[in-house]
Amino acid sequence: MSSYTIIQNGFVIDPEKSGIEQKEIGIIDGKLADSKDVLAQGPNIEYIDAEGACIAPGFIDLHVHVFKDATTLGIAADLVGIMQGVTTIVDAGSSGYANYQLLKETVIEQSETEVLAFLNIAKDGLGAGLSELADPKSLMSIEEAKEIFANEPQIVGLKARMSGSVVKEQGIAPLEHARQLADALQKPIMVHIGNPPPYLNEVFPLLEQGDVVTHAFHGKKNGILNEEGYLLDSAAEALQRGVLFDVGHGTSSFSYQTLRKFKENYTEPFSISTDIYLNNYDNPVGSLMLTMTKLLELGFTLEEVVRAVTIRAAQAISLTEQGTLRHGTRADLTLFTLQDKVTNLVDSEGVVLVANRVLQPKMTVRNGRVVFRQ
Ligand SMILES: [Zn+2]
Incomplete structure (x- = not known):
């Protein structure tokens, strides 16, 4: 039996259009539809009242860690997913070639949230500690990469963590290997940047259009900006080529000051x-x-912050059903409110911003079905 839903009274933010508009959203059999087409099917229509809420395509978080069974840092997928208004999350390198099946069985297949993965180029991912690229023997081969990417559609790209503590004596070599894998697979690399070595002047030249730099706005030394607040030449050239700068907040990787300076001169x-x-x-x-x-x-x-977690995040990993409100695509939706509430917001450097309004999840819809209500 078919199902028909109309969400009424919400303020719709369509990331592919400008402006915020109060209008109805229709859903037929888990796909977005014109509400007039839903009405034409009547009378068994479920109505959802979104009074006072904004409605956007389901939010996508490109960088999370949800591999509970193999890593000590993994958190429950639905806790950071649908329960926080996020319909798609991408585990960023917790798993590698050797333990991806366990991620699939214990997390991807068990969660209401859609879970995708950037596969760590180290075979055990973060399952064997946080210096996963210190031993060249740990690297996934091109043959292994081709095999697993051909068989596992939830894997959307590669993850390479380029910090001194991760690569140890290996320097830039693991990223050179990641480049070869990515070229063979035609998939993006998500590169984590942090404390050198390797230095960004070695990292950026290896990145190409569609690759993602996460932790781009960290507040450590040797970041993307020089003393005057302008991008390093290698970073500016990468941005020009279409390399994508992702926030990747984390414990120690997001600085208000860095993003403020970036905002003054760039987009x-x-x-x-x-x-x-x-x-x-x-x-x-x-x-x-x-x-x-x-x-x-x-x-x-x-609108900018919604675009950054919907259409653009989707495009980064070539998703066509997510991040959009186009009719006929999967009805994954995030309903949220902007609440008047004084809140201290801390960055990774311990700097506090006092906000007067805070985004709060209200309802999460996956495949046309309400899977979370606040
Ligand atoms: Zn991470």
């Missing part, structure tokens, strides 16, 4: 993600909506 971040895991869930990350609220406080508009 908005391409995507907003949390890098949420067990130890930063309470503080400082909280949730994707709290991270978006931080960017609102830094002067980005509601």
Whole structure:
């Protein structure tokens, strides 16, 4: 039997259009539809009242860690997913070639949230500690990569963590390997940046259009900006080539000051993600909506922060059913409110912004079905 739903009275934010408009959203059999077409099917229509709420395509968080069974940092997928108004999350490198099946069986197949993965180029992902690229023997081969990408549609790209503590003596070599894998697979690399080595002047030249730099706005030394607040030449060239700068908040990877300086001379971040895991869930990350609220406080508009977690996040990993309100696509929706509430918002450097309004999840819809209500 077919199902028909109309969501009424909400303020719709369509990331592919400008403006916020009060209008109805129709759903037929789990797909977005014109509400007139739903009415034409009457009379068995379920009505949802979205009074006072905004409605957007389901939010996408490109950087989370939800591999509970193999890593100590993994957090429950639905806790950071549908329960926080996020319909799609991408586990960023918790698993690798050797333990991806366990992620699939214990998380991807068990969650109401859609869980995708950037596969760590180290075979055990973060399952064997946080220096996963220190031993070249741990790297996934091109043959292994081709095999697993051909068989596992939830894997959307590669993850390579380029910090001194991760690569040890290997320097830039693991990223050179990741480049070869990505070229063979025609998939993006999500590159984590942090404390060198390797230095960004070695990292950026290896990145191409569609690759994602997460933790782009960290506040550590040797970041993307020089002393005067301008991008390093290698970073500016990468941005020009179409390399995407992602927030990736995390415990120690998001600085208001860095993003403020970036905003003065450049555009908005391409995507907003949390890098949420067990130890930063309470503080400082909280949730994707709290991270978006931080960017609102830094002067980005509601439409900008919604675009950064919908259409642009979807495009980064070539999703066509998500991040959009086009009719006929999957009805994954996020309903949220902007609540008047004085809240201290802390970045990874311990800097506090006092916000007067905070984004709050109200209802989450997956495949046309309400899976969470506040
Ligand atoms: Zn991470």
